[in-house]
Amino acid sequence: MNKKLADRLATAVFYFIAGIIIALIAFLIGYILFRGITVIDWNFLTSPPRTSRPGGGIGPQLFNSFYLLVITLVITIPLSLGAGIYMAEYAKKNRFTDFLRTTIEVLASLPSIVVGLFGFLLFVNYMGWGFSIFSGALALSVFNLPLMVRVVEQSLSAVPQDQREAGLALGISRWETVKKIILPRALPGIITGIILASGRVFGEAAALIYTAGMSSPNLNFNDWNPLSPASPLNPFRPAETLAVHIWKINSEGIMPDAQEISAGSSAILVIAILFFNISARWIGRIVHKRLTAS
Amino acid sequence: MINKEERKEAIEQWNNQTKVWTEKRGKAVTFLAVSVMILLSFSILIFVASKGITIFTKNNASLADFFFGTEWKPSAVNEEGRPLVGALPMIFGSFSVTILAAVICSPLAIGAAVFMTEISPKFGMKVLQPIIELLVGIPSVVYGFLGVSLVVPFLRNTFSGSGFGIAAGTIVLTIMILPTITSLSVDAIRSVPDSLREASLALGATRWQTIYRVVLKTALPGLLTAVIFGMARAFGEALAVQMVIGNSTVIPDSLFEPASTLTSILTMGMGYTVMGQVDNNALWTLALMLLLMSYVFIFIIRIIGRRREQQ
Amino acid sequence: MIEMLKPEVTGTEREGKKEDGAVAIEAKNLSVFYGEHQAIKRVSMKFPKHRVTALIGPSGCGKSTFLRSLNRMNDEIPGCRVEGQIFFQGMDINSPKVNVFEVRKKIGMVFQRPNPFAKSIFENVAFGPKNHGEKDKEKLEYIVETSLKKAALWEEVKDRLHTSALALSGGQQQRLCIARALAMNPNVLLLDEPASALDPVSTGKIEELITEFKKDYTVIIVTHNMQQAARISDYTAFFYMGELVEAGETRQIFTNPKQQKTEDYISGNFG
Numbered sequence: 001m002n003k004k005l006a007d008r009l010a011t012a013v014f015y016f017i018a019g020i021i022i023a024l025i026a027f028l029i030g031y032i033l034f035r036g037i038t039v040i041d042w043n044f045l046t047s048p049p050r051t052s053r054p055g056g057g058i059g060p061q062l063f064n065s066f067y068l069l070v071i072t073l074v075i076t077i078p079l080s081l082g083a084g085i086y087m088a089e090y091a092k093k094n095r096f097t098d099f100l101r102t103t104i105e106v107l108a109s110l111p112s113i114v115v116g117l118f119g120f121l122l123f124v125n126y127m128g129w130g131f132s133i134f135s136g137a138l139a140l141s142v143f144n145l146p147l148m149v150r151v152v153e154q155s156l157s158a159v160p161q162d163q164r165e166a167g168l169a170l171g172i173s174r175w176e177t178v179k180k181i182i183l184p185r186a187l188p189g190i191i192t193g194i195i196l197a198s199g200r201v202f203g204e205a206a207a208l209i210y211t212a213g214m215s216s217p218n219l220n221f222n223d224w225n226p227l228s229p230a231s232p233l234n235p236f237r238p239a240e241t242l243a244v245h246i247w248k249i250n251s252e253g254i255m256p257d258a259q260e261i262s263a264g265s266s267a268i269l270v271i272a273i274l275f276f277n278i279s280a281r282w283i284g285r286i287v288h289k290r291l292t293a294s
Numbered sequence: 295m296i297n298k299e300e301r302k303e304a305i306e307q308w309n310n311q312t313k314v315w316t317e318k319r320g321k322a323v324t325f326l327a328v329s330v331m332i333l334l335s336f337s338i339l340i341f342v343a344s345k346g347i348t349i350f351t352k353n354n355a356s357l358a359d360f361f362f363g364t365e366w367k368p369s370a371v372n373e374e375g376r377p378l379v380g381a382l383p384m385i386f387g388s389f390s391v392t393i394l395a396a397v398i399c400s401p402l403a404i405g406a407a408v409f410m411t412e413i414s415p416k417f418g419m420k421v422l423q424p425i426i427e428l429l430v431g432i433p434s435v436v437y438g439f440l441g442v443s444l445v446v447p448f449l450r451n452t453f454s455g456s457g458f459g460i461a462a463g464t465i466v467l468t469i470m471i472l473p474t475i476t477s478l479s480v481d482a483i484r485s486v487p488d489s490l491r492e493a494s495l496a497l498g499a500t501r502w503q504t505i506y507r508v509v510l511k512t513a514l515p516g517l518l519t520a521v522i523f524g525m526a527r528a529f530g531e532a533l534a535v536q537m538v539i540g541n542s543t544v545i546p547d548s549l550f551e552p553a554s555t556l557t558s559i560l561t562m563g564m565g566y567t568v569m570g571q572v573d574n575n576a577l578w579t580l581a582l583m584l585l586l587m588s589y590v591f592i593f594i595i596r597i598i599g600r601r602r603e604q605q
Numbered sequence: 606m607i608e609m610l611k612p613e614v615t616g617t618e619r620e621g622k623k624e625d626g627a628v629a630i631e632a633k634n635l636s637v638f639y640g641e642h643q644a645i646k647r648v649s650m651k652f653p654k655h656r657v658t659a660l661i662g663p664s665g666c667g668k669s670t671f672l673r674s675l676n677r678m679n680d681e682i683p684g685c686r687v688e689g690q691i692f693f694q695g696m697d698i699n700s701p702k703v704n705v706f707e708v709r710k711k712i713g714m715v716f717q718r719p720n721p722f723a724k725s726i727f728e729n730v731a732f733g734p735k736n737h738g739e740k741d742k743e744k745l746e747y748i749v750e751t752s753l754k755k756a757a758l759w760e761e762v763k764d765r766l767h768t769s770a771l772a773l774s775g776g777q778q779q780r781l782c783i784a785r786a787l788a789m790n791p792n793v794l795l796l797d798e799p800a801s802a803l804d805p806v807s808t809g810k811i812e813e814l815i816t817e818f819k820k821d822y823t824v825i826i827v828t829h830n831m832q833q834a835a836r837i838s839d840y841t842a843f844f845y846m847g848e849l850v851e852a853g854e855t856r857q858i859f860t861n862p863k864q865q866k867t868e869d870y871i872s873g874n875f876g
Contacts, residue, residue, distance in 0.1 A: 007500035014413045017405035018422065021472070025425055028440055028469070035443075082327025090321055092683060100328060102592070103335045109588050110338065111530025113557055117564065117581050118338045121345065125569065142334055149331070162720035166782070168681060169716075170733040170789060171709035173313045175320025180736070185723050196431070203433025206532045210564055246435045247533050250442055251562075259443060266436045273431040277424075291723050292771050304694065312738075313706040 036267025084152025136212025151193030192284035199276030213238035346582025407479035458540030482516025662844035776807025
């Protein structure tokens with residue numbers, strides 16, 4: 001066939017592919033939201049699950065998901081800032097740096113179930129913390145760290161070199177230059193990255209099944225003492241998250257409305273991801289505007 | 295001439311080591327953070343490997359049995375007294391869903407990437423790109439749920455059988471790795487310099503000819519890397535696959551009969567076995583294999599990257 | 606190998622200028638290597654105090670590299686090695702034992718492209734003193750005002766000191782960078798083609814400033830614009846392919862150069 005015809009045919013094929021994908025995605029997301037939204041109400045969001053009767057909710061699981069996210073961020077943000085600064089500002093071009101980069105890549109591509117099982121071995125069993133928020137947060141940190149280091153490193157590297165020169169020429173040490181000039185300038189990218197990473201952490205399940213556990217004790221939301229066993233803040237209690245809950249009731253759920261609860265929970269997860277994505281871009285843009293007065 | 299006072303002050307200034315100290319401290323702190331990552335990477339390998347080899351070192355299993363045996367009943371032993379740790383069905387399952395998903399997904403993903411970069415960039419950027427980004431973030435359990443509530447019934451009604459099996463796993467994984475491969479392909483295609491495209495068009499080639507003769511060919515290493523990344527993700531996916539694959543430790547006769555993967559048996563089994571027992575140790579060997587496969591994928595990507603540099 | 610000429614500071618024609626004949630900074634057999642490539646070849650040169658010395662030469666001759674050695678900025682380039690001595694305030698500041706942060710405090714630099722920080726105008730100028738321990742608010746305000754006045758920027762920005770520096774025009778940003786360097790009260794001011802990225806009006810403003818700076822600082826300026834060098838400098842040094850070809854009083858260099866190469870460059874035969 002002549003080349004003009006081939007060109008037109010190819011274009012049609014590409015439009016077709018794009019169309020299929022858009023339709024598919026729209027259908028899937030629509031299905032989740034459609035089936036799930038009807039289930040979501042205040043009762044659903046706050047009451048605890050019921051093992052064999054309908055009408056249970058996901059209150060503790062939702063709380064656990066957020067709590068774990070917060071603790072994970074507390075652990076990973078300082079560590080990733082440190083490691084990212086090292087990779088972007090101090091690491092020289094040598095074999096050791098290559099080795100470091102490979103190490104980070106390896107950590108980033110570990111299947112999350114392997115990370116979870118490592119956490120099971122080290123945190124739950126060896127350290128004796130059992131199924132707990134603490135074990136789960138540490139496992140999530142292992143999972144989240146390489147991604148965050150990459151975000152920090154990329155954001156720092158994107159800051160033009162002349163900023164560093166300007167700082168150094170004033171007699172300021174490299175560390176101070178990074179801390180006071182480069183880091184603030186890289187902030188929009190870093191914040192965007194942190195929020196996007198939070199989305200991934202929020203939905204993670206495989207790493208938590210055997211670290212944070214598949215159960216959640218009855219939480220007394222009036223007790224905010226982190227040391228008491230029924231307190232939601234107690235970091236040494238088991239903490240099933242929303243994502244893990246979806247998996248559990250689909251594997252062994254015996255409540256009659258398991259499908260509805262899964263649908264509702266999935267809808268919440270999808271909405272949360274949407275929220276994280278949109279706010280990441282939006283907040284990043286705002287911080288960037290403030291920074292550069294544009 | 296500077297007097298004694300000024301001289302003393304000058305010496306003090308020159309000796310002021312504050313900045314030298316802040317610099318040393320800052321460098322040390324960041325290096326510490328990096329060391330944590332190295333420590334983590336090694337400990338994961340050491341911990342998982344030490345548990346993973348116990349069926350060979352303590353429980354008397356053989357490597358051949360593991361890789362080629364088809365019976366998975368670790369608590370039982372065969373005539374030679376070796377535990378039945380035939381992982382071939384799981385290995386077969388993992389590779390099947392991964393390869394099938396990659397084969398089906400790659401043309402779609404690369405097609406979408408071409409659409410976003412060459413055919414309709416404005417629409418691509420505004421509509422497709424955010425959608426793809428959103429998809430990357432959707433948790434795997436949600437994909438699993440979609441698999442259970444949509445894919446499995448569909449397969450059950452259209453084809454015979456329960457609907458669980460390699461076909462279901464493949465479909466779920468295809469959708470899961472689509473955004474990964476697409477966004478990496480978009481990066482690869484975008485990094486092809488415009489000058490190449492312009493040169494091709496100036497020689498009278500059509501857009502399609504430019505795409506397949508110039509753009510795709512130049513972006514090939516990047517596209518391959520994208521596909522391998524997708525495969526790595528598919529191979530390591532646990533929950534979504536486990537929910538739809540049927541979890542039967544046999545090599546299935548068809549795509550629509552229950553099968554299993556390394557990840558699915560691992561996920562299910564860990565909660566029902568006791569640490570230290572043979573059947574638990576065998577699961578750790580599955581975990582070790584997953585770990586080693588992720589190294590293999592990285593290695594392959596490195597090789598592709600090195601070829602690209604030589605280009 | 607062309608003999609290095611050192612500028613002879615006679616001092617008889619300069620009246621009323623303090624510390625006549627003194628040398629602010631001196632390079633002795635200075636060489637700079639990028640890996641195996643030698644970019645600066647054993648340059649020796651004295652820079653007189655409170656004078657403006659211009660470094661001229663064709664692209665790639667090494668004048669910027671030489672300038673950057675004077676405040677140890679070449680340390681920051683991986684693979685760069687500097688040999689030789691640089692004498693300043695009685696010490697060889699090229700020695701590894703020297704506190705390089707002090708060096709850069711006393712020897713300030715302004716770069717070719719304006720590079721203000723993404724902070725307010727006030728924060729930019731106050732950044733140096735603040736980071737070296739100055740905490741007194743009033744003192745900082747005084748320093749900022751004085752520096753901005755010296756950079757001829759005060760009138761234009763005095764009402765918006767706390768707005769972002771990135772909102773200023775190119776010429777204003779460069780003057781801000783000059784103010785930022787001046788806020789450190791350096792002995793020596795290194796200017797690396799400070800006006801080359803600017804429009805003619807801004808260039809003119811900056812040239813006026815430089816002539817004023819002589820009173821308080823020693824100025825060493827790299828420029829690819831010969832007319833600029835002739836206009837504003839007292840001494841000129843001509844670099845070619847990493848070597849110092851000739852150095853002397855500006856008037857002499859431009860009207861009666863001693864080396865053929867210098868003459869060729871001045872008359873525009875190359876470069």
